[in-house]
Amino acid sequence: MRRKQKGVICGVDEAGKGSVLGPMVVAAVGCREAGDLAPLPIRDSKALRPKQREAIYEILLRDFAISIVTIDAAGIDEARSRMSMNECVAELHAEALMGLRPESAYVDACDVNAERYGRTVTDYLDFPCDIISEHRADARYKIVGAASVVAKVTRDRAIKDLDEQYGNIGSGYPSDPVTIEFLRGYVRDYGNPPPCARRSWKTVTNLCQTTIADFL
Incomplete structure (x- = not known):
């Protein structure tokens, strides 16, 4: 088992949760300092134009630690036979975090109760991590906005393949x-x-x- 990465903070977000076609993609982006992202014009991926997302994605892929988890339609159907959709997303958020093993992470809460969602994500982790779970975290924290961009670009490419x-x-x-x-x-x-x-x-x-x- 890999140890957690000292000093690493992560942001986690997903794309395609409510879609009826195609996969859902969860991305985690890690960095040493929040200021590392300061030069990038990152905000919620839905507020960016496609070309902006693609350009930022390439920079993130080159310069930052990234973990991506993709679940296809059949996988979502199977998961929903065992748990709620929010629990499914929480499990995938945890899986993405386990790819980077940070000391702390900001997650975009999918539950109406943000604190409860954070506890759910924590329960799925196999290592200690301080989870900060908030609604609209992708608009509040650049590190979550970065994860939003990675997840959205990855899913958009999957939809293009389906096209x-x-x-x-x-x-x-x-x-x-x-x-x-x-x-x-x-x-x-x-x-x-x-x-x-x-x-x-x-x-x-x-x-x-x-x-x-x-x-x-």
């Missing part, structure tokens, strides 16, 4: 009409949702029932 396989699937989120139209068309043509769809999502279940009913 090449299936055609335009949109963003993968239930609020995206392109995503819903892709799912509806796939179920109509093949009778089942695609492998990249999270079957445990109500969006998929309801869409399958509605689309199949059209044939009855």
Whole structure:
């Protein structure tokens, strides 16, 4: 077992938690001092343009310690058969942290109770680490914003790969009409949702029932 890295602080965030298509990606970024990130224009990845995210991602990959954990649609469905989605995210946050083993870490809380979420992440760790769990941590702390960028770029690349396989699937989120139209068309043509769809999502279940009913 690797020892924790003295003096290392981490930020952890995820991308794709609420998506109905594609993977969820959790990233941890580590540094020695918070000031190490000062030169970078980092904030919540959703507030950055794609080219900005890509440029920052390349710098982070080159100059900082990074741990990335990806779980595909089938893996999410399996995890949800055993635990809540928040517990699943907490377990993956811990897994990403175990790749770097910092002394302290800031995590973007997925639970309405931020302190409870921090305790859940701590329970999944196999080493001592001071966890600071807050809502909107990606906008408050650059180290979490850095993790947000890494997670978002990694997931965007995975969605691009799915586009090449299936055609335009949109963003993968239930609020995206392109995503819903892709799912509806796939179920109509093949009778089942695609492998990249999270079957445990109500969006998929309801869409399958509605689309199949059209044939009855």
